[in-house]
Amino acid sequence: MLLLTFLFINHKVKSRFNKEYQVSVQTIPIPTDDASINLGKHIATIKGCGDCHGQNFSGQVVIDDPAIGFLAGPNITRGKGGLLSRHKTYTDEDYVRAIKHGIGQDNKTLKLMPSYEYNPLSKKDLGALIAYLKSLPPVDNETPPIRLNPLAYVLTHFDKLPLVAAERVDHSTQSQEEVLPEVSAAYGQYVAVSCTGCHRDNFQGGSAIVPGSPDVPNINSSGNLGKWSEAQFIQTLRTGITPEGKKMNAKFMPWKMTKEYTDTEIKSLYKFLKSLPG
Missing domain, CATH: 1.10.760 (Cytochrome Bc1 Complex; Chain D, domain 2)
Structure with a gap:
């Protein structure tokens, strides 16, 4: 019975991982000026991007547990093992799809990516964040692939481990132009x-x-x-x-x-x- 139950859970979770999302990716202007890049750096800092991707964004281990498995935030610089090593091209639309929707180039969910926290960002803030990420110096680092053990599937099935990023996002949300910073x-x-x-x-x-x-x-x-x-x-x-x-x-x-x-x-x-x- 336990084996049958786990096989059922394993199948259900994998189907969630393999679901393809067709979303309309909003066009976000990406600036190139220093002020915008500095704003993007601040947003990356207060949003905790480095907690998963490492302080130089070359990736780092997030979970390494014998029961759950191994998950590392990937290298998102343009060095060896980074974006261009994993993808032939990586466009502005790809950045928006990943950050705002939690979806990869294959239209499937990213794992453990907290896009629900980034989805409400204004066009100005999201554009600045992407501008900063594109400005990162390349760092060579190849992170090991994700490996999920049985407990990870069980926890994901019961929504106790937020691995299916795309499920937690309202993909119809459109970013507003700007949110003015004021004490309110x-x-x-x-x-x-x-x-x-x-x-x-x-x-x-x-x-x-x-x-x-x-x-x-x-x-x-x-x-x-x-x-x-x-x-x-x-x-x-x-x-x-x-x-x-x-x-x-x-x-x-x-x-x-x-x-x-x-x-x-x-x-x-x-x-x-x-x-x-x-």
């Missing part, structure tokens, strides 16, 4: 999309995202954040130490990423999260 709850909501991967869409947290990680805390007004002042919130996200004196593990709470938020971004995020009902 509305802009904070735009920034807070990066938090949903762990804290869920309602920001109330829940069970661990992957086995071995801790439960995810509630960060709306009914959680600890509801007791924190703006200054305490800023200190927490920039130092990794909460007002209660708890030092957060950067492996599970990316405070080394959030410390790079601008004052406008971090104050807006605080306003938005405080505005959420408990």
Whole structure:
């Protein structure tokens, strides 16, 4: 019975991996000026692109677990083992399809790519991000292929491991031209999309995202954040130490990423999260 159950799960998950998506890829203007590239670098930093792709974007191991398997963020520079080694060409449309939709050139889902966090980016921000990625110096590094063990299929089947990126994206969403940075709850909501991967869409947290990680805390007004002042919130996200004196593990709470938020971004995020009902 266990074998039959696993064979069923294995078949269902592989069919999800092999599903082809036909999406209308929005045309995003890609700038080339230094200011836009610097903006793209900032977006890549606060979105945590380096957490999977490595600080020089040549790829790095994300999961190496005997039960789950081996997953590495690929090299996305143009060095050996990078984009042009894996693909004959890589166009601006391919960047948009991967980042905004979580879909590869074969029209199948990318694995573990958090495109649901990038899908809402404005044209200006998405274009700047792609401009920065295209400007990266080539780095030679060939990451090993993904290897999934039985537990990975079981967890994916029950949606306990977010491997099927394309399923979590509203592919009909069209990017707006620009979102103006200003200290407001509305802009904070735009920034807070990066938090949903762990804290869920309602920001109330829940069970661990992957086995071995801790439960995810509630960060709306009914959680600890509801007791924190703006200054305490800023200190927490920039130092990794909460007002209660708890030092957060950067492996599970990316405070080394959030410390790079601008004052406008971090104050807006605080306003938005405080505005959420408990």
